[in-house]
Every structure is written in C-alpha cells, then in structure tokens.
Amino acid sequence: MMSKTKERILEASIKTFNEFGIANVRLQQIADASEISVGNLAYHFKNKEAIVSYTYDYIFTEFSDILSNYLYIDNFQGLDKNLHQYYTFFMKFRFFFTDMFEIERNYPEILDKWHRYTNRMLLQIKSRIEFDVQRGIIVPQSEEMNELLASNIWMSIIFWLPQRILRGLPAEEKLFKEAVWSQMTPYLTDRGEEEFIAYIYPVLI
Numbered sequence: 001m002m003s004k005t006k007e008r009i010l011e012a013s014i015k016t017f018n019e020f021g022i023a024n025v026r027l028q029q030i031a032d033a034s035e036i037s038v039g040n041l042a043y044h045f046k047n048k049e050a051i052v053s054y055t056y057d058y059i060f061t062e063f064s065d066i067l068s069n070y071l072y073i074d075n076f077q078g079l080d081k082n083l084h085q086y087y088t089f090f091m092k093f094r095f096f097f098t099d100m101f102e103i104e105r106n107y108p109e110i111l112d113k114w115h116r117y118t119n120r121m122l123l124q125i126k127s128r129i130e131f132d133v134q135r136g137i138i139v140p141q142s143e144e145m146n147e148l149l150a151s152n153i154w155m156s157i158i159f160w161l162p163q164r165i166l167r168g169l170p171a172e173e174k175l176f177k178e179a180v181w182s183q184m185t186p187y188l189t190d191r192g193e194e195e196f197i198a199y200i201y202p203v204l205i
Helices: 004-020 027-034 038-044 048-068 076-092 100-106 108-134 143-167 173-187 190-199
Strands: none
Touching: 004 027, 004 038, 004 048, 027 038, 027 048, 048 076, 048 108, 076 143, 076 173, 076 190, 100 108, 108 143, 143 173, 173 190
C-alpha cells in the first residue's frame, strides 16, 4: 500500500510533469509541490529517474485496469465506457505523449512496456470488431479491412488528444468520442445503426 507521503509525491510528479515536461522538472519543484523538503523526497526516491519509473508504474497499472474492462458490457455502451476511461486516462497523464521522445531517449524499459500495452490494446480492438461482426452489427469485411479499421480506431484513441493540445484546439470528451465513433459508423449494419442511435447518439448530441 502506498504511504501518504509517496502518494503526495506521485500526485505532485504528475502535476509538474504535465505542466513543465519531465526533462524540465527538478527535484526541488516536486518537493515544493509535495510540500516536503528535498531531503524528505530523497528519503523516498534516490533521484528523479526513480520518481519517473514509479510514476510510470502507476500509469501502467491504471492502463491495465482499462484493458481489463474492455468487454465489461457487450453492447456499444461497453465500448463507450472504454472510451470514457481512455479519455480520462489521457487527460490525467497528458505528459505521457508530450514527453514520448524523452522517454524514448532516456527510459527504454518504460518505452518497451508501453509498446507491449499498446499492442495488447490493438489486439483488443480487433477482437471487439470481430465480436461485433458476430453480433451482426458491423458489416463483415476482409481480414485486411478489419486490420485497417482496428488500426484507425486505435490511432484515434491514442493520438486524438495530443494533436488537439498541440494545435490549441478544444479537447472535450464529446469531441474525442465523436472522432473515434466516426471510424466505426460507416461499417454499421442496420441493426448496428439502431444500437448506435439507442445507446451512443444521445451521448454525442
């Protein structure tokens, strides 16, 4: 179980990383945001690299929880629930993407773990498409088209928020969901359109 001090350090690290970026944050800033001394901070973490690793362990735990719930509800409400979880996750850890090159250069183990999680995410999206084809709500496509659809949905989920932030555009959850669902709606059957109108359309209007 996380101690209260470590919890404060974690929250402060996320806050400062989001605001300044990992490379620009000093231990003093994390200590100040945690309302503890640098000496107390060093008692819990020997350096900034240890804080970064600890923070990403927490991030991957939260991401794993999302992946574990991907078929919690078997109709479109289940996918929409997942989209809410992804949006909340990426908003909470915005530095995750803005600092990706920093992670690539200096934290290869973290990058490798991220690759494993995103590959698992892509496999789940492909599995979801196959499941919805079997349910009769997505028009059956070739394997290549299913791969392309899964890839487009994956890219919409992963890259929508960072590109909106970088361009200074609104990044509300409704817009995020619209972007992801727009990848799927062209492939809906009549039954799929009925389910979309019943469960998803009211969320998007």
